[in-house]
Amino acid sequence: MFENLSQKLTDSFKKLQGRGRLNEENITTALNEVKMALLEADVNFRVVKAFLKSVKARAIGEELQGSLSPGQQFIKIVNDELAQMMGESNVSLVSAEKPPTIIMLVGLQGSGKTSSIGKLAKFCQSSGDRPYLIPADIYRPAAIDQLIVLANTLGLPFYPSSTQQDPVDIVKAGLAEAAIQGSNYVLIDTAGRLHIDDVLMEELERIKTAVNPHEIFFVADAMTGQDAVNMAKSFNDRLDVSGIILTKMDGDARGGAALSIRAITQKPIKFITVGEKLENLEPFYPDRVASRILGMGDLVGLIEKAQSNISEKKARELEDKIRKNEFTLEDFQAQLRSMRQMGSLKDLMGMLPGMDASMMKNTDVDEKQLVRTDAIISSMTAQERQNHHLINGSRRARIAKGSGSHVRDVNRLLKQFAQMRKMMNKLSKTSNPRKAMQMMQNLMPH
């Protein structure tokens, strides 16, 4: 459904060859493509208009550089502008001069506040802090229970709220209790509410006045549409929030709401959540979300992941081996393992620009297969791993036995490995470094 934006932009500049300047006329089509992409991504209409104006102002008069195609140059402007608008990256959690640091989460129903509290608690816990949880959602059935279950899972103290109490009383009492417990972070969960619900919005103001939180996070669903600006504006106007948490980023929503919310509140997006597990909380990186909104993958994220697992030296060694067709089963196993540390294969591939997450949805991998492959390779001797040609019939039987699989599994793996190696070898020889470099320059934030 969505053709890659960069392709569309390249097309829209087809007529524009060689040198010259970008001008009002020759960027019209491109601007329209960007507009459509942003609207598809749920960026608010007004925000899109204002954004296009900034891009236009920056693009017009820009001299074309021969090293980049006009389309690429334009993408770079769009990408830069978008990342800049998204604000600083990775602004960390504040910590109060006088502990405890009080953090309150607010937002609409179903946006993910309670589970985000769990994740923040885990986040604090793993950096050695001692969080205390206060459930102050007395409205939604079993909301208090939900937070208590999370607290128990994490082994953290919590305030045993009752639905009969007033949320302001709950929070005050909870805070006193946290002091006794010696906790240095207090996380307050509030009920989901509509931004137009005056009574409930006022309740939040009362809580705020009563305990003066150091952080108030507006929790927003990454799938939110055009209304994101209205919600965010109301919550921010009434509570002066300190930051934003964007949830459900593990789906395939493009997350344009991030831009809308950021634009209207000017508050930093501090975290994103990427799954239902307690550890699925990540710092926010503006450039990544920028390319996601534009549907251009997350190359930066992928490179970062790759670099943290494979050194440049190792990469060069491997490339060399592949070029000489010397890539061994041992190398393969090591790479499989480091890849598994980086995330699921599907997630990794989904980070490639041009690979829309929706294209990848049917390509889920049975993780068991990876484990099985690993087991088979592990049952080989070091020599066999270095040279798979050694592996004859009797060795295959031994390997099968050792790894609890069938000989035909071993056969299949060896055959597939040989094919795979051949393919890698071919690919590494034909790849065009200049083209690769251009694309890279174009997509990397500067």
Next chain:
Amino acid sequence: MDLLSILPIINKYLDQFFGTQVPEEYVSYLKEGEEFIPYFLGGAALMILIMIFLIIRVSRKRSVHKGAKKTPLSEKAAEKQLAQLEKAHLKRQKEEDQQRKKAEAKKNEARLAKLEEEEKRLQEELAKKEEERRKSQILQKELPSQEDAPAEPVNFIDRLKKGMEKTRNNLVGGISNLVLGKKEIDEELLDDLEELLITADIGPETTERILSAITEKFKREDLKDPGILHEMVQTEIVRIMGKNYPAPTTEEKHPLVYLFVGVNGVGKTTTIGKIAAQFKAEGKKVLIGAGDTFRAAAIEQLAEWSQRAECDIFAKDAGSDPSSVMYETVQKAINENYDVVICDTAGRLQTKKNLMEELKKMIRVMGKLIPDAPHETYLVLDATTGQNAIFQVRDFREIAELTGLIITKLDGTAKGGVVIGIVNEFDIPVRYIGVGETVGDLRPFNAQEFTQSLFA
């Protein structure tokens, strides 16, 4: 899953980034070989390769960046330059290494001097950086005023805020206000109409379709009066949304089995509570099944709703297999002669293959007891959701035969316009809308009302 099925994407990617494709010969392996390389092996191989490329290219890019000229290079020359730069880089590294060793040897005597020198250098660098930063700031500030000289505020936020005000003032009265005082349909009117449709989450594609249908009609029938624009847009939307689909009744199916599915937090459990109460009020014997065994306290939440609706609930422990809950719920309904069974499920993002498989299994086991169960499968959509709702419908539809949609949270300011495109494309009716958090806040869907509220 084999690699062949994602080959086109892989090729497009490789072509764009590396100027290469999966070799023909290899493709024919995939096509003809008796065994396809499974996706995970082939995919792993490609990812390994791509990551190796990336790491190397990124570091190359860095070294190239320093001395790069802006003239375009031929491919060969570029290659050569890359190689040279790499060599230079290595040489430099070597030199640096040697220097460091020397410095270490002289470390003690030179320590003070070196520190001083270093400090001076750093300070100079800092000053230079600061100077650069100031310059670039000045440049940046000058840029827009030079080129565009907009009369409006240059500041993005001010512009946006101003825009927001305009939206509110302009659109309060919806379309009828747009056309006020207009003699004909002009660019501005169409622009405003576009904004109206887009901000209702109707989405750029559907919006374009509606707009072009209307402008065409105007041209074809040589219409001039913008006053009828209002009516035309509404008629078009009501036409899409107003199709009538009969729903099964308890007379036809007994027990009548409902299944609720959707992504996290959209309002499945709450809606089940409301619907159960409605059936109950009609005098039906209602059982709800606690199929969300995953989310913390989901069972307690549904139990509370069953009390509010005064109906029965079947639940097992948290963490048990949701399929077995479904099976036993339906079994109980058959044994104890319930009229209606409503099954809750855990929220799941449509991109999670394993969770979608789990859902498939739930449906399968229900079918073992009643072949055509679930009779009604409702996908719950949150009105605040934007264009992703399309993907939700598309993907859930592949797993379950969706018979209806429910739009929740329409008591807020979000319009839920995305369903227009959905109903149009997938031909699934909207059954109910949720307008609040209490038992009574569920209404049957009404196309006329919905359309009016889009522009209210």
